[in-house]
Amino acid sequence: MTRDSAPISVNAVLAELFTAAADTCRDRSPLTGRLLDDAADDLRRGGVTARIMAGSERDREGTVPGLRFAGAVHRLVLEGRAQGLAKHYPTVGGSPHLPTLWQDALPALEEHADLLRQRVQATVVQTNEPGRSAPLYGGLLVAAQEAAKAAGRSVPFCVRLLEIGASGGLNLRPHHVGYRLEDRVLGDEDSLLVLDPEWTGRPPADLGHRLRVVGRAGCDLNPVDVSTEDGRLHLSSFVWADQLERWRRLRDALDLAATDPVRVDRSAGPEWLAQRLARVERDVLTVVWHSVVWQYVSPADRAMGRAVLADAAAKATPTTPLALLVFEPRRVDGPDAEYRFELLLKLWPAGISLNLGHGEGHGTPFTWDVTRWE
Structure with a gap:
């Protein structure tokens, strides 16, 4: 494996973890499943998701990096930072339209890539269901x-x-x-x-x-x-x-x-x-x-x-x-x-x-x- 090819291979492994996470929620949450499937494809292409997940490429499966990514994106929506994406999120009054979900997510991902990367690295999944x-x-x-x-x-x-x-x-x-x-x-x-x-x-x-x-x-x-509001979010x-x-x-x-x-x-x-x-x-x-x-x-x-x-x-x-x-x-x-x-x-x-x-x-x-x- 060459130095140039290593990041692509690492991202491919991470993409498989995203796909595995999508499989666990696809039937119960089509929105999250589709977001993670599209993000996995974007990872394989070296797109914006690769920048967001930089530093987390070698995370183990148990840390569910895909769900951390999905949570970080959802928080953007809850904070009102992703107006174009919010129309897909029922938690803020939207209704999912899966065929256009990724194209509406891209502007928010590009604009807030640094913030999303910080949150993905700093957080762990805590459903506290x-x-x-x-x-x-x-x-x-x-x-x-x-x-x-x-x-x-x-x-x-x-x-x-x-x-x-x-x-x-x-x-x-x-x-x-x-x-x-x-x-x-x-x-x-x-x-x-x-x-x-x-x-x-x-x-x-x-x-x-x-x-x-x-x-x-x-x-x-x-x-x-x-x-606190931060904890609730x-x-x-x-x-x-x-x-x-x-x-x-x-x-x-x-x-x-x-x-x-x-x-x-x-x-x-x-x-x-x-x-x-x-x-x-x-x-x-x-x-x-x-x-x-x-x-x-x-x-x-x-x-x-x-x-x-x-x-x-x-x-x-x-x-x-x-x-x-x-x-x-x-x-x-x-x-x-x-x-x-x-x-x-x-x-x-x-x-x-x-x-x-x-x-x-x-x-x-x-x-x-x-x-x-x-």
Whole structure:
């Protein structure tokens, strides 16, 4: 490979990552899928997208450079910096016309190439999807009740929730959200955020018991301050612009966050978790939680986090139980070897290990289908 040909080859690899990202959202967000397909073609030609992605050509797949690009472009639209492109974006009142999307995007990309490059390099994908509170809520009910049964208690445990990769902390208030079922609303029926969880089946728990959260904390490498306009724009930019239901859900979650602030500490996770788990609370179930964040965690931090959790699990007692509750993509065996998002629960010292079910990456819809977590 010659020096002159190297950048073209690197851009070709990056273009494949853009195409892969387009494939993941094409059916659910035609706008984002088409933008990334066109940007991939532009990368291969060495067009403006190559200038925007300069410095990010060797980013690994897990950092999803295509979605960072799409988020940066969406933010331009939300800020009113791309009037010609805005007509395609429903989040600002537009209606997508895919055949002309790229030609209308080009002037904004050319004008703001430097700003877009800065944002792509400085940001990580943080959907902080509030819809994930729905499976989390059901999983917490199961955890609190199963831990109580194992301890011989008739009343479910109160919960202390510790979230790794909490972003803006939007999923740290599951007890303040309403969850609309056919005949009732679970949780807080007067909440600013009422979700339709779209459940098939029900969690294996008594839904009549109210979830009691007595503590919550979160950490993130890049925490988002959702009390600021910058933070709100940052999270909003990662919502696919033609998914208005998700957009409205996020706006409601941000409004709820304004009434119930939760601090998110800046930390990679393992040391923060060790400090939090060192403080044991009697008659409280401590739940370590993360959702769609594992792919962004370094192998070293994954190993350290597992070691911290194993140490705490070994010290758990019936009156100071510990749980791990995660909603993450897992590879499904089969000819296509696809991934699906599964809700997994472990309880110590009860020795309970359950796969509670599976759903869409944004938390809804979700199917409760309890099996052992091997």
